[in-house]
Amino acid sequence: MMATTTGTPATKGWAEGWGLFWTLTVAMAAMALSFLFVLGWGTDGYRMVIRATARTSLVLFLAAFAASAAFKLWPGPVTHWLRRNRRQLGLGFAMSHFIHALVIIALWKTDPGVFWVLTNPKSIVTGGTAYVFIALLAATSFDRMVKAMGPKAWARLHWWGVWIVALSFIFTNGKRIPVSGWYALPVALVVAVIVLRVVAGRKRRQAAALA
């Protein structure tokens, strides 16, 4: 998802290549700091940043996860932009989740009572496993790592990694549906992108069989 073997687009302004990655990083840092200044560097501010980064993570992950399939099914300027920048969108997702982790640690340190009401050891093990894969995906999103690993091992890691993250989003949002029906929306979005990938994969295989 996050890397291609075809190279990275060069930095061309704020919405392309590494320019896009830094735009996303600065925007998410500004968002987090704004919430902390308005709501305070305490439980309320931390909880808001944890929720907000979970949502920016989902949007960026879905953009990267859908990019190739969307371009295959609907080639055009927008889907081409998505596919060209999927590595930076994927790394933007990893950055968003890095902020999620930093602020989770801040909440645990400052308000362990609320922290343990919001989570439990089982969720920490499953969430921590997803984090290991996110870190591996991010660390191997560079051309030299693709070369060092070899394309087969790289493809296997990225296949498993993106599916584990997709399932984590279904699980973490799905378990909150009893609290609010709105959490069904992110679950439906992840399922829609999975369907998109299956349909695009079938189209790719049919085209290959005809060639």
Ligand code: HEM
């Ligand atoms: C050890 C790992 C993790 C811990 C301790 C953790 C902790 C938390 C906590 C405490 C909240 C609730 C914040 C609140 O309601 O005030 C939260 C929300 C959330 N987290 Fe994490 N998280 C972890 C990993 C992950 C991972 C890997 C994902 C997805 C890939 C994820 C996605 C979410 C989502 C979707 C929400 C709900 C956001 C919303 O309300 O819209 N988390 N997390």
